[in-house]
Amino acid sequence: MTTKMFGEPIVRREDPRLLRGDGRYLDDLGHDALAAAFVRSPHAHARILDIDVGAALDVDGLVAIYTYEDLPDRLAEPLPLLIPHPALTHGRTSHVLANEVVRHVGEPIVMVVATDRYVAEDAAQLIQVHYEPLPLVVGLETALEARDLVHDDVPGNVAARLVQRTGDTAGAIAAAPHTLEFRLDFERSACMPLEGKGVYARWDAADESLRVYSSTQTSTSVRTAVAAKLDLAPTQVEVIAPDVGGGFGVKIMHPWPEEVLVPWAARLLNREVKWTEDRREHFISSAHERGQVQFVKVGFDDSGRVLGLDVTMLHDNGAYTPYGVIVPINASTQLLGPYKIPVYRCEVVCLYTNTLIVTPYRGAGRPQGVFCMERTLDRIAAHLDLDRADVRAVNLIQPDEFPYDQGLMFQDGRPLIYDSGDYPQLLDKLKNLIGWDSFPAERERAAAEGRRIGIGMGLYVEGTGAGPYEGGHVEVDSKGRVHVSTGLTSQGQGHQTVFAQIVATELGVPIEDVHVTTGDTRRFKYAVGTFASRAAVMSGNAIALAARNLRTKALRIAGEALEADPQDLEITDGIVHVRGNPTASIPLKTVAVLSNPLRYAFDEESRAATQFTIGGSDDKPPVADGEEPGLEGKDYYSPIRSTFAAGAHAAVVEVDPDTYEIAILRYAVVHDCGKVINPRIVEGQIHGGVAQGIGGALYERMAYDEHGQLLNASFMDFLMPYATEIPHIETDHLETASPLNPLGIKGAGEAGVIPVSAVIAGAIEDAEGLVIDAMPISPDQLFERRNARQSNEDHR
C-alpha cells in the first residue's frame, strides 16, 4: 500500500456506512426526544394582536407552548447580526419568536413541544393567532419606491448602500468610442438540500451541560451562539454536526431561531427535545438567495476592450439581514472575473422586502456578478460584430501579471488580489473542448435541417479559502491508529477521504489507519465553518501543518530510540526507519507508546512505557522541558487573504421550434482549483455545481405573489432538475498552484454553479437571435419573447 495519497482519485471512505443506511443524520438521532413544531406567520407583514392557545391545551401529549412573552431576557433580544459592515447602516434581525410584528410568511410565532411531531402539529394547528395585516413590500422596484416600509425605522427600505469603486467611470465611459446601457434581471432561488435543517438537544441537569446536535455548516459558532443566548459558559455546551444531508450555504446561517429555542426548551423541561424541519418550513422559513436587478453602463473600444464599467445592483435582502452584506460584496467584486477593467464602479442598493431572508447559496452572489459581466461582454461582441471569445481574450489578465490587484476590498475584509492563474489557457482549453471555432458551421448545418442551436460561454474567478483560520489536530495512538480532527463541518464534500489523504501523505501512514472527525466541538473547539469553498484550503492546510508537527516529534523520539539523526529518518507505511536501511526501524505505534511515559499499564502496548520498564536517565524528567506527552500535532492555518480559483464553461443548446423547450446538448467545463487532492471528488463537486446552475438557469425560481405568499413552496412546484434534465458534463483541468498556502490548493466547492446562467443565456441568445437579459428562462417566457419581437417586426 503506497502512502503517497495526495492527488489520487481514491474512492470515498465515508461511503460504505452511508450506502448501508448507517448514516446518522439529525432526525436519525434522539429516538425518545420530545418533538417541537412551530406556528408560523401566514402573513407577509402583520401585527400580532392576540395569541389564543386555549384550544391546544387539551391535546393529549402536549408538553409546552412558548410565545415571545415566555422568553428570558437574552432570548428575547433580536438574533445577532453576524457580519457587521460599515455599509450596512440599517441592519435588522428577527426575534426567535415574533415580537408584535411579523415581516415574512413563515416567521415563527409559537413553539409547541409534545410527545411526537404529529401531536405537536395537532396542537400548533389549534392555536389561534389574530393579526392585523399591514401594507407590504414585495419585489425590488416596490421596495425602492418605498411607499410602504418593511421596518418602520428603515427609511426607503434601504439596509445598505455598498459602493465598489476604482475610478471615475462616468468620465471613462463618456470618453469611450462605444457605449451600451441595459438592464439585467436574476431571480431568486435557494440551496434546497434534501435534508432540511434540524436541531436535537439534551440537557444534563446533574452535570449542568448541554449537548446540541444541529444540521449545520458551523458547529463551533453555533456553540458560542447558543451559549451566549442561554447564558451558559461555552464549556457547558458541546455542539455536533452529525451527517448533514447537504448544505449549499443555507446551513452556514446561524443561529436559527430553532437552534436556540430547542436547547432552551430542553434545559427548561429537562427533557430531550428535537425539531426536524419539514419541506414547507424549509421553503418559507430558512433562506433564499440570488434575486437582483442590475443596471449596466459600459464603455469600450473597437477591439471590445472595456474602458469603463458602471453597475447599479438592486439586491433583495428579504425581511432581515442577519448575514450582513456578504452576498452583495461577492456579487460586486467577483463581477470583475478574470478581466482587467481599468475603471469600475458598482453600487449595490440592498433593499428590505417582506419575503424570506437572503443568505449565501453556493456561489454566494458570484453567479449574479458573473452573469452581469459575461452578458456585458456578449453585448459588446454583438455590438461590434466580434467573436465573443475574442472579446473575452482582449480583456483577460495575463499570466505574467500575478499577483493581480483589482483595487477593491473582498468579502474577507482583505484586498482583492488574485494570487495566481492562467486565464488565456483556460479560454483556449475551453474553446478546444467545446469546439468553439467550428461551431458556426455546425449551427448552419443544423439550421439547414430546421434546428435552432446556439453556443455560449462564461468565465469566472472565485475567491476561495477565506480566513480567518481553521485548525487541525492529528494524534497517533498506541495501536497505530491516526486520529484527525478539524472543527469545520462536512455536508458531502468527502472530508473524511481528502483529509485522510493529506495525513497519509504527510505522515507516511496507510490511509486505512487514518480516521477523520469534523464538526464536533468535543474534538476541536476552534473553527469558522464550511462555506466559500474553504474547507480543503483552510482545514486541509491546517491538518497538513499539524501532521508535519507530529512527524517532527515522531522522528525526534524515534531518533533517540534508534540512535539516529532524525534528519536521516523517514516514515513508510507507518514505520519509522533510517533512510536506505529499512531494518533500523521502529513502528509509529511504538513511538506513540514511547511519547507518553506512563505509571499504569492498561494493555500490552502501554506496558512498554511504564516507569519501571523505561528506566531512562536519572537526572532528566520523563517528559523533557518544552515537551508534551503523547504523539500528536496541532496547528492552525490562517491565510493573509483568499486564494482565487478560476474556470471557463461553455454550452450548446437547442430550442425546440414548436414547444420552445430548451435542451442542453453539451456542457463543457475547464477549471483550475490549484493542486488537486482527489480528482474524483473535485469532478463530483463540479458536476453537482453545474446541475444546480442549470436548475437556476432554466427551472428554479421563488414565485412570490403580490401578497408575499410563496406560491411554489413544494417540490411539486419548485422544479429542481432530475437526471433527465442534466446533460453529460465534459471536463478539462488546469493546475495553477496557489502560492499562498503550503499545499498549493484552491477551493472547488462552488465553482460549478457560478457561470451557468450566463453561459445558458448566451447560448439561447445565439440560438434564437434574441437578447436574453433575464434568467431563469422557461419555454413559455422564451416563446413570449420571440412573439414580442415578431409583433414588433410586424408593426414596422
Next chain:
Amino acid sequence: MAEELYEIELSVNGVPQSASAPARRLLSDFLRHDLGLTGTHVGCEHGVCGCCTVLLDGEPVRSCLIFAVSVRGRDLTTVEGLSGADGSLSPVQQAFQECHGLQCGFCTPGFLCTVTAFLRDNPSPSQEEVLEGISGNLCRCTGYQNIVKAVHRAAELS
C-alpha cells in the same frame, strides 16, 4: 383523548417486525421512528424527491405517501436490507461507491432501492432507460452523472 393504536405486523428485510401505531402514521415515520430503521430518509414528505423509496413486495414505493397500517402483512425491503448479512455491499451499493455516485448520502438510500428494482427488471439497460429509471429521484449534490455511471456499472457487476 389518546389516539387509537393499531398493531402493525409486517416483514422488513426478511425479518418479522411489529409495532403499534396510529392510523395516520406514515410508513416512512413507522420505519424510522417505530422500528428504528433510519436508513430510509424523508426529503419532502410529499412524494416528489424519492429519498424515502423502499421496496414493497419488491416494487419501489414512496414510503411517505403510504400509511403504515395499509401495509400490514406485506414484505418490505429498505436500504438496510440491500447489503449481505456479513455487511458486504450489494452490486448497486458497490457501484455507487466506485463511481462516486453519492456525496451527502441523503438521497442515496432511495436511489439504491430504486436502482436495485430497476436492474432486477432490466439487467442491461440503455442510457435512455437508465435516465428514465432514476427520473423519479432527486439528488442535489452529484449532478447525476456519476449516479448514471453507477447504474451502468452495477449492471456490469450484477
